[in-house]
Amino acid sequence: SMLSYLQVAAQRGILVKDGRALEVLPEINTVVFDKTGTLTLEQPTVSQIHCYNGVTELKLLRYAAAAEAKQSHPVARAILQAAADQGLALPLLEDAEYKVGYGLKTQIEGRVIHIGSVRFMAIEGFAIPPDVATHQDESHALGHSLVLVALDGEVVGAIELQPTIRPEALEIIRDLHKRNIETVIISGDNDAPTRRLAADLGIDRYFAEVLPEDKANLVRQLQEEGHKVCFVGDGINDSIALKSADVAVSLRGATTIATDMAEIIFMNGTLGQLPELFTLADEFAANMRVNLVASMTPGIVGIAGTLLFGWGMTVCVFLMQSSTPVGIYNAVKPLLNEQRREIAHGPADHRCRGWSYNSLLCQ
Template structure:
């Protein structure tokens, strides 16, 4: 608008003020929301917000951070915890997925150093195989261990089952043809999640979680969030 048109608009009747200020106010709120990472489809969504009685959350990346954190370490066949982490970190060093980053973070927290890998083969959806000198290291899921015919001791399987009931997941580490142990991974709840859930509960809103994860980890998260 030019100067004359702007002045004419400002001096218009009350009805015209409402027509102009209404959309500008909506755009302002949409802009403020976007600064906090909130994407709103259109202004009508804001108008309907007061009628919302149910909120549905995505789990990973919304209520929890994308990267989990390492919980307990379970070792077997004579290996020690630091050895297990060194093997796992060496295998995952060049990977960028959340599980690899969690393992590397734990190894760094313990001040561990790991050798560079000589050869690696990534099995999508299962795990990774790397060569360290004369040793073949396998890091991955229980299905990967079964596929590679790596025997898992009964006590490790029992700990895995107990962990699943608590909502944890596991990564297994095998050295040559023998299991070295398992790394327990726990979801990292976003710092602000509990505060937001508590606020919505005070407003008597119903809340649900949608997740592609197993039921027990999702249920455990819901319990922790209240």
């Protein structure tokens, strides 16, 4: 049964790397989502650039993009895309130090550049211009985020990033609620945009401005409260939380460390397969119960027949052996049903013809 459901999941573009996850999924009562790249599309867009202390927008964007040139996280890609749209030639990156959950310190053309949150700038001891608070309030009211840029210890600008909610996210949350599954956001982003996203999607709870190590602590806290937790994330910041969760899910195209930690990967790169995953897990649990009944019933009937009717060994052996073809048929039934479904309706959009469990593992 396990092998059959692993193959069915693979045919539907769901790579289950650890079969035990299918056994645990029916017990899950809480799904925790990362925000950026999971509930929102992986790459936000630069909506506005705020400049302080006489620095121009293009100069600010040029330095910010050069600093992020070797980074792969969504914010970096958004800044690099904005620079590419402006046709900016980027200077050579001399040195870089990435502080996970805080920001980036680099050296370019002999100048020291810091990029990160207000918290990061405060930790570095930089004075925050008065206009930052105003721009932060305005951007947060729209559900946007601000990334500050400092040159040689002076905050000279802020890049405003606009997230885009995944089109399937609202329907996914509604489906989870129908299954009586609580939904939670744990994000390193600021409180206001995280709160707005939670309200827009109907998320039950949210935690904002959470450092990577604290994400795992929150997962363990939920588990101590009696929750069975499935964590869905895609970034380096999520790796510790993914490892701590009862079931870890990631998306194709996520960071390598996230997909390595995840037990399940959605190969189409969206959340649309999450309800289907829970349905498959429920079907697997029901299939296993049928197998259990099929294997135990002949023994119980044989014992009762021997005690009440004096059945001999031959009858009991026949009864025991009769459970074997029943168990085999029940185990392969998911594959047969999947084949019939594809013949009748064709592969769904998210499936790939010819995909198998082994081929997905190779990818």
